[in-house]
Amino acid sequence: MKDNELSEALATLLRNPLRFFETFGGIRLRHYQEEVAFAIINSVVNRLGHSFVIMFPRQSGKNELQARIEAYLLTMLSQFGEAEIIKASPTYLPQTANAMRRFERVLTHTDLLKNRWVKETGHTYRVQRARITFLSAAPAANVVGATAHTLLECDEAQDVLIEKWDKDFAPMAASTNATRAFWGTAWTGSTLLARELRSARDAEKIDGERRAFVLTADDVAHEVPAYGAFVAEQVRRLGREHPLVKTQYYAEEIDQQGGMFPPERLALMRGCHPSETAPQPGAVY
Numbered sequence: 001m002k003d004n005e006l007s008e009a010l011a012t013l014l015r016n017p018l019r020f021f022e023t024f025g026g027i028r029l030r031h032y033q034e035e036v037a038f039a040i041i042n043s044v045v046n047r048l049g050h051s052f053v054i055m056f057p058r059q060s061g062k063n064e065l066q067a068r069i070e071a072y073l074l075t076m077l078s079q080f081g082e083a084e085i086i087k088a089s090p091t092y093l094p095q096t097a098n099a100m101r102r103f104e105r106v107l108t109h110t111d112l113l114k115n116r117w118v119k120e121t122g123h124t125y126r127v128q129r130a131r132i133t134f135l136s137a138a139p140a141a142n143v144v145g146a147t148a149h150t151l152l153e154c155d156e157a158q159d160v161l162i163e164k165w166d167k168d169f170a171p172m173a174a175s176t177n178a179t180r181a182f183w184g185t186a187w188t189g190s191t192l193l194a195r196e197l198r199s200a201r202d203a204e205k206i207d208g209e210r211r212a213f214v215l216t217a218d219d220v221a222h223e224v225p226a227y228g229a230f231v232a233e234q235v236r237r238l239g240r241e242h243p244l245v246k247t248q249y250y251a252e253e254i255d256q257q258g259g260m261f262p263p264e265r266l267a268l269m270r271g272c273h274p275s276e277t278a279p280q281p282g283a284v285y
Contacts (some may be wrong), residue, residue, distance in 0.1 A: 005270065009112060013112070017038070023112070024107070032056075036052070040052060040069055040151070041073065044179045052182065055183075055184060055186060056213075057217045060217075084147055085152075086152050090159040095155065099155065104125070113127065137164055137165065152181075154192070158194070161182060162195065183245055186248075189255050194253060214251050216251055217249065235249075
């Protein structure tokens, strides 16, 4: 295709995000993925500055959806001038590196972006004047100075320290009130993801616009029966109350079960005998 034909084809796809996702990703999004994509794109395009929380069960398409949203926004924003997207992950290896590979795979799926994108540095991609930078949110990572003009993302937000996010990352969205997106799975109520989920639900009560997208394995199984069969086997093998089943597949926090000493174990450690400072001769302990 000639350059003008490529430009026209690309412009047509940008008017229809779903067609863009199919063309650049080779797959059709599931319904629950579409809802998230349209909400984030709408907030970015209309500069609403919403903060979203997306909690999907493991292996239900969260990371692939991220890559497609990022590719769409970067391509769309490149038509209007300079723009910056920042994406943070708990570690550089393997999480940030994996995110970059997924993103690059979407960009190279067709030749429509050929000669339009470039990898500027080890962790920054550019389409014309629009850029996305992938950063590590590890405690020792030096990230000060980056700016998210349009979108600030945090993947696996349950594993990112609140102090690190609030000090180094949150200010990146300040100058333009950029849209924020926190992705992950449930763990405890004291994580960054849990805090942002509570905040998103509070904001929903004010204006009625959905910001929290919390799915369970049952929701995914409605569209992907094979996924439901897999999770059913995990439940049978581990039990519905197993911490990994509750958090990774059913978005349930486990504040009282997540530690080494849950209430049941502490109860077993309590005795009815008087406390002693030394063993008694002949006693069995």
